[in-house]
Amino acid sequence: MKDAETASVRKSKKRQAKPKFIKTEKTPVEPFDPEALIEVQHLTKKFGEQVVLDDISEKIVQGEKVAVIGPSGSGKSTFLRCLNMLEDPTDGYVFFEGNNLCDYRIDINVQRRRMGMVFQQFNLFNNMNVLKNITLAPVHIGMRALRRAQRKNFLIKAGNLFRPAAKKKPLLSVRTSKKEIKADAEADAMRLLERIGLADKAGAYPSTLSGGQRQRIAIVRALAMNPKVMLFDEPTSALDPEMVGEVLALIRELAEEGMTMVIVTHEMGFAREVATRVMFMDGGKIVEQGAPAEIFGSPKNERLQDFLSKVL
């Protein structure tokens, strides 16, 4: 009994061991604000000598729709990609639901499942049809959970052989089989496809679809994981003008449902209409931010005035 106790203490000590962070970071961790869904502390990103993000600190709370605008090369996309660690920050921390994503001990894959990401180039898996594209991740993750539960049950069963009848451990409940997981995911995917009106394309390959269709499927693929926040990286920049509308309509619909989202965009009209907050980035810094009416109506910063006069 005592052995078991010391073992558990040792284990908990191991868990409390000093956090190990990605890269060498100088700034100390500040306490995380429990109100925020995503908190960014002193985020800095350098590519060699070039500073792309310069000491950004920002909070995004649940339900907010943040539009990030700015000239090209201002670090908008890099900022978004740092939020789910597609780029490793050079310095600073990113918190998501209280987990420090820069910490090695956090399983980044588990965290990413709660953050959907949509890319400029759609990035649908070319070797799979639409349905498989959407169900790949849910099925894979469901299967992993199932296998883990089965493995644990096997160990419990083996342990029970040596336990007296009164002390037998109960087995974990394994509800699903592979077939059920697959059927569930497929039903879910079909429901989502129906919603965007592309249910008849379930068996088609991405190369046969139009840009607008591909982007809507990419959005649905991210939605299939039930994310808490959606990150959009210029979702309409690679589309033909006539297809922009259908994609924006879908994003708007999501926004109305209350999804938290961060959108990097060049569509000023859309940002003005949908966003609850607009950030203007320039030179790796957030130069000005505020309500859309404020940013577009009465910009204070000179750079922002200049930028808006060019795009509007």
Added chain:
Amino acid sequence: MSDLGGKIETFFKYLIDYKNYETVLLGLRNTLTIAVCGLLIGIVIGSAIATLKVAGSRSRVVHAVAYIGDAYTGLFRGTPIIVQLIVFHFIVFRGSGIDSLLEAVIVFGLNSGAYVAEIMRGGILSVDIGQTEAGRSLGLSYTTTMIKVVIPQAIKNVVPTLGNELIALTKDTSVAGYVATMDLNAAIGIISGATYDYIVPYLFLALVYLILVVLITVLIRFAERRLRKSERR
């Protein structure tokens, strides 16, 4: 040249009347087994090494394994296959009583793995980085993304090159006879040894290899067309 007809007659007498065709068929089977199984082993080893090399992981273990992969590639590409066969036969598998066919499959698998590693690396690099990012952003691990998304597309891109490798491997198996594997070359060698004639049997051997290679080419073209389905439909 005058007695070429006589030589051909002698060759076919030995081949058919003296039942040597059984050995030749066995040799044909073994040659194909070695080439195909060798390539399959090579694809598995090559994909693994290529994945590690492309990974750019922060883990020291991965770096170490990638270095070992580099050493392996250098070693197996840098030494003649005959030497590798002999080393495995007389040193590594010494006294293990392992079947000589299996031994040849392993050596040829390891050898082609070294070549396929570089082929696969090129293939993986040819797949858009966005595919990896999309997989990762869905919460799949690097390995899963590679296995489910990137490597299938990479293989599609390298099928012509892999076909090249299979053809080269098929002809390379002619040295498997050095370690007592009955391949096509060794089987023909028996006949030529018995008839003291080297022209006709080896021309016959060349013809068999030529037919094999043509068949493989057709198969690869067929496979490629099937794999390209997702792009054309």
